[in-house]
Amino acid sequence: MVRKLYRNYFKNNVFLKMILLYSGITIVTIITLSYLMFRSMSQSIVEKELDIQKNAMESVSRYLDDKYVAVKDMTIATYRNESLSSNLSYFLTHPFQEYAQHKLDQYYNENADKSTDVLEFLKDQLNNDADIRNLMLYSADQQNLFAFDQNKHFNMVSTNAAHSYIPDAMAQESTHISLPNVWVRTAINQWDSRLFSIRVPLNDKMTLKNIGQLLVFYDADKISNVLSSYKDKLKGDITVISVDGRVLYDSTSQYYEKSYPYAEQTSLYSNKSTKPADKGMYINKLISNEGGYIVIGAVPKNVISQAYNGLRNTIIMISAICIIISIVIPSLFVANYAKRTNGIIKFTRKVKNGDLKARIEDHGEDELGQISKSFNNMMDDLNLYIDRVFKAEIKQNHTELAALQARINPHFLYNTLEVIRMRAISQGAGDVSEMIYILSVLFKSLVQQKEIHLFKDELEACRLYLELFRIRFKDKFSFQIDIDPIHSSRVVMKMSLQPLIENYIVHGIRTERTDNQLSIRVLQEIGFIKVIIEDNGRGIDPQRLAQIKDSLDKPEEEGGSFGLRSVHARLKLLYGASYGIDIQSELDNGTTVIVWFPDMEGKGNQYV
Structure with missing residues (x-):
């Protein structure tokens, strides 16, 4: 069956072979180019989406760094104010009742203002930053915890080492951003899971001895305000984890108080790197060495693929249209050429069979049109040549017949002219006699058949004619x-x-x-x-x-x-x-x- 189809439609059909070959090359080329273009453009879209996520992560990191710097600035502000620094040292190294008496004595003796009061200073910090949920001072000597909530309610909690683990937790020097300590939460009755903690040690300005800690709890949900500008562009999730892998912030709110599932994988990545955590996820990682936290951006591949699904469908549609156009239009042209070529073949068969009146009806100006015109002109010239040769043969026959008739007896004409010449002489017309003689010789030279006609013969005929x-x-x-x-x-x-x-x-x-x-x-x-x-x-x-x-x-x-x-x-x-x-x-x-x-x-x- 296949051989029969090949023999009937392909073997001797060069135009069909051309169409199939061109179609195959066109389809492979367009599909290859479309695939490469889609791959390049989709990769560009993926990189663009990941860059947006990186920018959002950097915004989160800047927010956390700003908070970390703000807490440090609080301690620096106390050191810059001599009275405040002195009061802070006194506050952390003496019982609260003695500090209250100390401040009261200052008001009466020195007319000190409220800005040097430690408690007023803490209230001012709450006023300056609405993101603070709790602001605390821990006294290492007195083992007391002084806390303000966001409503500026003051609370003092005794944290004696015999009854609390807070002194042990505070003794661990850590300045990293972390989750609030569970014993501190218990002491101030703060159980909101969406908080992160920043702790800075406080030292005596004169002796540089550690006298306590400044502890700030921030509202983690405020980080979402930073991401609001990326709301319509950001894809995937952003999570902030501490050095021990605990979740400080989660944009999806699903990993609070849980272990982050990609913490182990991200520990293998370098800073500001993008890696697939598995076959279905892209992971961005941003590390803050000073703050001790890691910002992680995770976006599923199927979410990013939605960004270029429309592109894929568009490329497929355009490729299909290009394939159809690039095959159909050339096929129409080739079919037209095939039709015209078949017309030329039929014409040659007619001429072969003796039809010399056949003509090709093709008025194109291209190569086939020129071939058709050449064939038609050739047939016209052939017919004209046949007519001319035929007529020439007839003329030749008439000429030969006339020559034969003229050569039957030319002496009859010579003798007749000689009789007329002699008569002219007898009548005394010598010039007429001479003219008749010249005419006789001229006529004889014209009628005479010679194998070779030379210049002297032609010039002699001219001389005789001119002599007349x-x-x-x-x-x-x-x-x-x-x-x-x-x-x-x-x-x-x-x-x-x-x-x-x-x-x-x-x-x-x-x-x-x-x-x-x-x-x-x-x-x-x-x-x-x-x-x-x-x-x-x-x-x-x-x-x-x-x-x-x-x-x-x-x-x-x-x-x-x-x-x-x-x-x-x-x-x-x-x-x-x-x-x-x-x-x-x-x-x-x-x-x-x-x-x-x-x-x-x-x-x-x-x-x-």
């Missing part, structure tokens, strides 16, 4: 023939000069003048014999001369006599395009006719 008119016009006309004897033996076409001389006698001579002259000169040039026929007759009008020159290359009219066109056409036909006639003339100043012949010696029956 010299006798007729007596002293009004003279002629001169100049030829080197070496040129007399050159072969020449019969009746090639006499018609040109006849044109002068008929059209150029002026009978009212007595100085009519005609000269014939035969010259030799390289490869040519040049004959110059020059007269001083009427000349030719420039417009008429242009018409004559233009008519030289036109076909000879049926039934026309010998003349310029006849001689010119025969010379080109016999010898080639380099030979023929050239005419120069001025009105009332005579005419010059130049005839170009090949330089050939007689070697048999040549152009008789």
